[in-house]
Amino acid sequence: MRAQIGSALLVVGLVSAVLGGVSTAVGIGTDRSRLIGVARRYAVVAAVAAAAAFGVMEWALFARDFSIQYVADNVARATPGLFTFTAAWAALEGSILLWILVLGVYMVVTAWIFRSRAADRLVAWATLVQFVVLTFFLALVVFAANPFAGVSGPVPLDGRGPNPLLQNHPLVAFHPPALYAGYVGFTIPFSFAIAALVTGRFGEGWLAAVRRTTLVAWGFLTAGIVLGAWWSYAVLGWGGYWGWDPVENASLLPWLTATAFIHSVMVQERRGMLRVWNLSLVIATFCLTILGTFLTRSGVVNSVHAFSASGIGPWLLTFLGFCTFGSVALVAWRGDRLRSPGRIDSPVSREAAFLLNNLLFAGFALVVLTGTVFPLLVEALQERQVNVGGPYFDRLSVPLGLGLLFLMAVGPALPWRAVSGEVLRRRLLVPAWVGGATLVVAVAAGARGIANVLAFALAAFALASVARTVGVAVRARRRAHAGEAMPVAWWRTLRANPRLHGGLLVHVGVIVIAVALATTGGWTTKRELELEPGASASVRGRRVTFVAVRSENTPQRNSVEAEVRIAGVGVLRPAISSFPGFADGIGTPAVVSGPWRDWYVTLSSAPREGPVRIVVQVGTLVMWLWIGGLVMLVGTALALVPVRRDRPRIGDRDETTSEAGTA
Amino acid sequence: MKARYVVAALLCVVAIVWMVSLLQRNVVFFKTVSEAVADRGDDGSRTMRIGGGVVPGSIDRRGDGVDFSLTEGGTTVSVRHTGSEPQLFEDCAPVVAEGHWEERGGRTFVSSRLLIKHDNDYEAPPSGASGSNCPDDPIE
Numbered sequence: 001m002r003a004q005i006g007s008a009l010l011v012v013g014l015v016s017a018v019l020g021g022v023s024t025a026v027g028i029g030t031d032r033s034r035l036i037g038v039a040r041r042y043a044v045v046a047a048v049a050a051a052a053a054f055g056v057m058e059w060a061l062f063a064r065d066f067s068i069q070y071v072a073d074n075v076a077r078a079t080p081g082l083f084t085f086t087a088a089w090a091a092l093e094g095s096i097l098l099w100i101l102v103l104g105v106y107m108v109v110t111a112w113i114f115r116s117r118a119a120d121r122l123v124a125w126a127t128l129v130q131f132v133v134l135t136f137f138l139a140l141v142v143f144a145a146n147p148f149a150g151v152s153g154p155v156p157l158d159g160r161g162p163n164p165l166l167q168n169h170p171l172v173a174f175h176p177p178a179l180y181a182g183y184v185g186f187t188i189p190f191s192f193a194i195a196a197l198v199t200g201r202f203g204e205g206w207l208a209a210v211r212r213t214t215l216v217a218w219g220f221l222t223a224g225i226v227l228g229a230w231w232s233y234a235v236l237g238w239g240g241y242w243g244w245d246p247v248e249n250a251s252l253l254p255w256l257t258a259t260a261f262i263h264s265v266m267v268q269e270r271r272g273m274l275r276v277w278n279l280s281l282v283i284a285t286f287c288l289t290i291l292g293t294f295l296t297r298s299g300v301v302n303s304v305h306a307f308s309a310s311g312i313g314p315w316l317l318t319f320l321g322f323c324t325f326g327s328v329a330l331v332a333w334r335g336d337r338l339r340s341p342g343r344i345d346s347p348v349s350r351e352a353a354f355l356l357n358n359l360l361f362a363g364f365a366l367v368v369l370t371g372t373v374f375p376l377l378v379e380a381l382q383e384r385q386v387n388v389g390g391p392y393f394d395r396l397s398v399p400l401g402l403g404l405l406f407l408m409a410v411g412p413a414l415p416w417r418a419v420s421g422e423v424l425r426r427r428l429l430v431p432a433w434v435g436g437a438t439l440v441v442a443v444a445a446g447a448r449g450i451a452n453v454l455a456f457a458l459a460a461f462a463l464a465s466v467a468r469t470v471g472v473a474v475r476a477r478r479r480a481h482a483g484e485a486m487p488v489a490w491w492r493t494l495r496a497n498p499r500l501h502g503g504l505l506v507h508v509g510v511i512v513i514a515v516a517l518a519t520t521g522g523w524t525t526k527r528e529l530e531l532e533p534g535a536s537a538s539v540r541g542r543r544v545t546f547v548a549v550r551s552e553n554t555p556q557r558n559s560v561e562a563e564v565r566i567a568g569v570g571v572l573r574p575a576i577s578s579f580p581g582f583a584d585g586i587g588t589p590a591v592v593s594g595p596w597r598d599w600y601v602t603l604s605s606a607p608r609e610g611p612v613r614i615v616v617q618v619g620t621l622v623m624w625l626w627i628g629g630l631v632m633l634v635g636t637a638l639a640l641v642p643v644r645r646d647r648p649r650i651g652d653r654d655e656t657t658s659e660a661g662t663a
Numbered sequence: 664m665k666a667r668y669v670v671a672a673l674l675c676v677v678a679i680v681w682m683v684s685l686l687q688r689n690v691v692f693f694k695t696v697s698e699a700v701a702d703r704g705d706d707g708s709r710t711m712r713i714g715g716g717v718v719p720g721s722i723d724r725r726g727d728g729v730d731f732s733l734t735e736g737g738t739t740v741s742v743r744h745t746g747s748e749p750q751l752f753e754d755c756a757p758v759v760a761e762g763h764w765e766e767r768g769g770r771t772f773v774s775s776r777l778l779i780k781h782d783n784d785y786e787a788p789p790s791g792a793s794g795s796n797c798p799d800d801p802i803e
Contacts, residue, residue: 237750347667367682374686385693387712392689396682528747576751587750604750615747 003068006056006148013049013100014138016042021131024124033119039127040111040118046134047104054101057088057147067155070094070147076161076581078555083167089176090162092297092312093147098177099293100137102184107134110188110213122206125195126188133187136319144311160581167556167579168588171231179224179251183289185217186254189261190286193279197330200337202275207265210282212640214265218258219636225251226629237587237602239526239617241625244393249372250292253365257285260361267351270416273344276331277358283327288365290320295372346418353411360403367396398451402458405514408507409435409462412469431468435461448522455518459511466504466511470494494638502639509631516624523620528604532611539616543567546612555580562603562612564590574603574614598622691761697736699772708763713740713772714780719754733758733772744774751779 020042027035057070061084066072074087074094089095107130114123141147166172189210196206228251229241242248261281267274294316344351371388378386413427438460439453447453474493478484484492494501527539529546536545547563559577566572572590579586589602597618604613694702696715715735723730728745729752742760752758762774 363678370682370686374690378690387691387693388686389689389691392685395685526747585751602750604748605753613748615750 002056002060002063002065003148003150006053006060006068007142007146009049009053009056010138010142010146010148013046013053013104014135014142016045016049017131017135017138020046021128021135024128024131028121028124028128036119036124036127039131040115043104043107043111043127043131043134046138047101047108050097050101050104050138053148054088054097057094057097058085060148061085061087064159066157066159067150068147069149069151072151072156072159074159074162076159076556078580079159079161079167080556082170082173083162086166086172086176087162089180090166090172093141093145093149095176095180095297096137096141096145096312097147099180099184100134100141102177102180103130103134103137103187106185106188106213114209121199122192122195122201122209125198126191126209129191129194130187133191140312140315144315161556161579164577164579164582164586165235168577168586169231169235171227171234175224175227175231178220178227182217182219182221182224183251183254183292185213185220186258186282186285186289188213188217189282193282194327194330197279197327197334200334202279202334202337204269204272207268207278211265214258214262214282215636215640218255218262219633219640221251221255221258222629222632222636225255226626226632230626233622234589234591237589239524239589239600239602239615239619241520241622244371244388244390246372246375247296249368250288250295253292253368253372254285254288256361256365256368257281257288260358260365261285263354263361264358267354271351273351274355274358276335279331281358283323283331284365287320287324287327288369290316290323294320295376348414348419348424350411350414350416353407353414357404357407357411360400360407364397364400367400368393401514401517402451402454405455405458405462405511408510409458409465412504412507413465427468428465431461431464434464452518452522455514459515459518462507462511466507470501470504473497495641498641498643499639502635502637502641505635505638506632507635509628509633509635512624512628512631516621516628519621520619520625525618527616528613529616530611530613535611539566540618542569544616546614547571549608549612559588560603562614564601564614564616566592566599566601566616569599572599572601574601576603576605593623595623596620693759695735696733696740697738700738700740703764706764708766710761710763712759712761714757714759715740717752717754717756717758722752722754733760740770740772742772742774744777746775746777749777749779752777 020039023035023042024039027033027039059065060068060071061075062081064071064075064077070091070093074090075084079087083090087094089098107127110130111118111127114120117123118127161167192206192210196202225248228248232243232248233239233241258281261278264274264278264281268278294313297312297316344355346352371392374388375386378384409431410428413424413431415423435457439457442453442456447456470493474489477493477496478486478489481489481492525540527537529537529539529544531537531544531546533546533548536543538544543566545565545567547565550561550563552559552561557577557579559575561573561575564572564574569592572592574590575588576585577588587602587604589600591601592599597620600617600619602615602617604615691710691712693712693714696713699706699711699713713733715733718732718734718739721730721732721741728743729748730741730743732739732741734740742762743765744760744762757780759778759780760772760774761776761778762772765771765773
């Protein structure tokens with residue numbers, strides 16, 4: 001019953017997406033704006049159908065409707081409510097349903113934002129592209145990966161439950177949706193980029209149209225990546241948070257190109273340069289999200305052999321090829337008209353810094369892409385399994401990251417076009433001294449490794465540079481508005497240019513993360529202990545005592561918990577849990593987080609009696625990774641605050657004037 | 664202006680060469696125990712990953728690591744691992760060891776990294792094989 005309703009809703013969605021696309025296309029072809037206006041209603045219908053289908057899926061999950069294969073595979077009667085809810089995206093089919101729902105929401109919001117310009121050819125073409133993408137994903141669930149497909153054979157009495165790793169931590173409720181909201185959001189800038197190519201309006205109009213959506217998507221993707229690292233740290237029990245795993249890389253790739261775009265877009269707005277480059281970055285970002293979906297959702301990552309077994313791999317690969325080659329062909333077709341009007345005047349200028357920033361981000365993306373795809377190519381061509389080791393990524397990402405830190409210090413301080421030595425000295429001398437002093441202090445304090453020391457020095461340099469920029473602005477405001485209280489002056493300064501200050505705040509978040517990465521990399525102690533009950537050992541000067549094991553059985557899981565007392569830290573209870581339906585247990589680390597140190601204990605083995613084996617890890621500044629992520633999000637939100645109308649805004653430049661002004 | 668482009672192009676080429684060479688040095692092939700033993704003559708002491716199941720009762724812990732036997736496809740090798748153990752490293756666990764053969768054509772695999780892994784290409788030791796009683800791998 002629910003299966004039929006769900007499937008019917010998906011078909012309704014698919015039909016509306018097709019009708020919407022056809023109606024937009026005919027409207028564009030015959031110049032009838034009414035048809036294009038109608039198309040927007042189809043987007044609403046498709047979004048509502050997707051939301052309803054998602055609702056039916058939740059209903060089926062909570063009702064334990066095991067006649068649906070997806071439900072039988074992903075919940076058990078004993079699965080708690082939270083993980084029943086999250087089971088909707090715990091496996092392939094459901095996650096694509098969520099993807100469609102998010103895309104529908106983005107489309108409706110975009111249609112609403114552009115409601116008065118719907119007949120504009122740029123917007124109409126963008127709508128058409130969005131309908132094509134929506135149609136593809138709806139066709140995917142209707143024909144290849146239907147989440148409402150029935151079980152083959154008799155209806156089971158109980159389901160299997162979610163994968164143990166997905167029913168072990170509440171973060172699973174936040175990490176995947178945030179990631180999808182990021183991935184899917186890039187469809188909108190992509191659709192406008194394609195529309196700009198087709199209509200030949202490569203000016204700044206399409207950029208202004210997608211600036212906010214791109215930032216929103218970028219913010220969600222950032223949140224998704226940071227939450228993913230946190231989840232990895234809190235659940236997987238290896239004590240790390242980033243392992244250059246293909247699935248992690250898949251989320252990092254579009255983030256890198258989108259970040260490059262967010263920066264290079266400013267060069268185009270200001271100087272009209274880098275048009276092809278910006279279009280390419282947006283297109284690349286979208287294609288990389290599809291590649292990421294392909295890598296993570298088709299089972300190709302573990303082994304190419306699983307590829308043929310998965311129904312959606314070929315679909316996604318075809319779609320990826322279609323998007324990539326179609327876009328490249330469009331860019332090539334328009335190539336002659338894409339010539340940018342401006343030039344870079346000086347290698348020491350804001351635009352040159354942005355250019356270098358983009359080179360580093362693009363290089364970073366190339367490094368990660370090569371390392372991620374190479375094993376797949378070898379496997380496809382030679383039938384051999386290979387793995388690209390972490391050192392490859394580490395060795396290459398460290399200099400790239402350091403270069404980006406340096407640019408964060410220097411770039412925002414450089415004026416456009418050219419700079420005089422005097423200005424450079426005034427803006428950067430003090431921050432550079434701060435960086436230099438930090439370097440000396442770090443070495444004196446015993447920091448090891450040239451990369452770590454440089455990371456601290458450059459982070460201090462960048463932080464001081466940001467502080468100087470904001471400080472100068474606040475001082476100027478206080479001089480102009482005497483008698484304003486300090487917090488008011490701060491807020492109004494930030495408010496006067498939210499885009500700049502939001503961006504700088506994001507930089508602060510990145511700097512915090514960079515410092516945390518350097519310290520967790522350099523100052524982590526890991527000790528393996530074998531302790532009899534009541535025995536203790538000393539780790540980093542603290543007594544670690546194993547008290548006893550305790551087993552706890554619930555219908556959801558059977559856990560063996562070890563009570564470990566750490567003097568001055570508290571009692572930690574690492575566990576090993578096994579879930580009915582899954583033969584292998586999983587470990588659950590116990591963590592006590594502090595602003596300075598994290599105590600992280602995992603249980604390696606816990607026999608009923610006798611000694612247990614535990615691993616105690618002491619990490620430094622780990623918590624600041626998550627705090628830095630939060631700062632980045634607050635900065636992104638600030639950058640989205642609308643500017644007061646009394647100041648002219650670059651992004652608001654009218655399409656025609658900007659074309660005339662730059663062409 | 665011309666010279667600047669040449670320098671930039673050269674820097675890019677150097678960067679890409681560096682990337683490719685690092686990639687080459689860090690590529691690690693995966694083999695199951697039986698494949699690894701079959702290729703042992705050709706592999707010498709190159710770094711690779713081997714996968715199999717831990718032979719029950721073979722785990723012998725030393726101060727700085729662990730010795731154990733790994734079996735797959737009817738072939739068993741002994742592994743000498745130095746370093747930490749992954750969680751749930753125990754009898755029958757599906758294990759991937761990263762390391763190299765002790766000497767050319769040697770019998771012992773020297774491992775520096777252990778992973779617990781469920782992989783499509785690896786099958787847990789069948790029940791009853793070589794006296795072991797491991798349950799069948801439920802993932803397969």
